[in-house]
Amino acid sequence: MTLNVLMLSTLFPDMSRPNFGVFVERQARELATRPDAHVTVVAPVGMPPWPLSNAARYAPLRALPRKERWKDMTVYRPIFRIIPKFGGRTNVGSMTRAILPLIRRLHAERPFDVIDASFFFPDGPVAQRLSRALGIPYSVKARGADIHYWGARRGTRSMVRRAADGAAGLLAVSGAMKRSMAKMGIDDDKIRVHYTGVDLDRFEIADRPAAKAALGFEGPVVLCVGALIPRKGQDLLVRALPLLPDVTLLMAGQGQYRRTLEKLAEELGVDRRIGFLGSVPHDRLPRVYAAADVMALVSSSEGLANAWVEALACGTPIVVSDVGGARELVDRREAGRIVEREPEAIAAAISDILNNPPDQAAVRETALRFTWQANGDALLDHLQGIAGNGAD
Missing domain, CATH: 3.40.50.2000 (Glycogen Phosphorylase B;)
Structure with missing residues (x-):
């Protein structure tokens, strides 16, 4: 049975930012190569309200297609409103309102089995709200600043904690990150260490x-x-x-x-x-x-x-x-x-x-253990394990 995965990520490359979240993209591509997984990527794009959105710095983001084929994956890029410098905690509600109609439509066409949030904030709290709306479980991955920064700020720490508590499973990029999460009071029994991968054919020894x-x-x-x-x-x-x-x-x-x-x-x-x-x-x-x-x-x-x-x-x-x-x-x-x-x-x-x-x-x-195949195997096993567990 094919696992239908909704991958939610505010950290995902596009034509204007080809290096932005390239490791998230590579993880998504690896999972999408598996015959027993179907991956749909929703990569919301933050944009300030008019007239700030007309600033030249936002022109590349305004030009992005709202839906495209990106390296053999279907990627949706819905716009959500941000408040520059002050947004933070408001991004969760803004993003949820902006993408929920799209998510409901996609879910009606082909029901998702699980939500994979690629970053803890704002992706994690948004995934929690989507989970409640769709009645499906979700997972969140902790990568670094999402825990060390957003998980420590007074205005967002509680959102990070609630998202962790409501998740059916959690991922951490390292054992040290898992320990940092546990110190926040997050249940370490539901945290799985999920190492990044590296393309050993591309990153190799040269003269x-x-x-x-x-x-x-x-x-x-x-x-x-x-x-x-x-x-x-x-x-x-x-x-x-x-x-x-x-x-x-x-x-x-x-x-x-x-x-x-x-x-x-x-x-x-x-x-x-x-x-x-x-x-x-x-x-x-x-x-x-x-x-x-x-x-x-x-x-x-x-x-x-x-x-x-x-x-x-x-x-x-x-x-x-x-x-x-x-x-x-x-x-x-x-x-x-x-x-x-x-x-x-x-x-x-x-x-x-x-x-x-x-x-x-x-x-x-020392790097040979960090392969994308191992990364993809572990992610698929993790998501299959929590699919069907229901929403919080």
């Missing part, structure tokens, strides 16, 4: 000197992959750079924090050794990982960063802070180092790896 030459770099290269936001800790990498002579720091990602980082680099006199790559298309990231001797990401919080796993799959060791599932990945010296979030410790760890580089094949070995 590092040749990769550096192709990008025009010489000498040691440290790469940071992540949005340019304070939480990711790129400022600490910039501050570590004066302690790392001849090292080039590459940053793949975009965000308004770039201006702060550029100013800091100028003040420290290392601006000529930093390259801002912007938002690198996901299918081009392996080339960048291949050129790096180290991938460093010293975030203040994470679930289990996809960049960690992708770097390891390319044979590139990582330097990361002790957050999220870091210890579940860096479980041997070849994988890299876990460091304190301060420049001296970061520089020391990077220097140690540069002076004693591990074998690339040994580094890649």
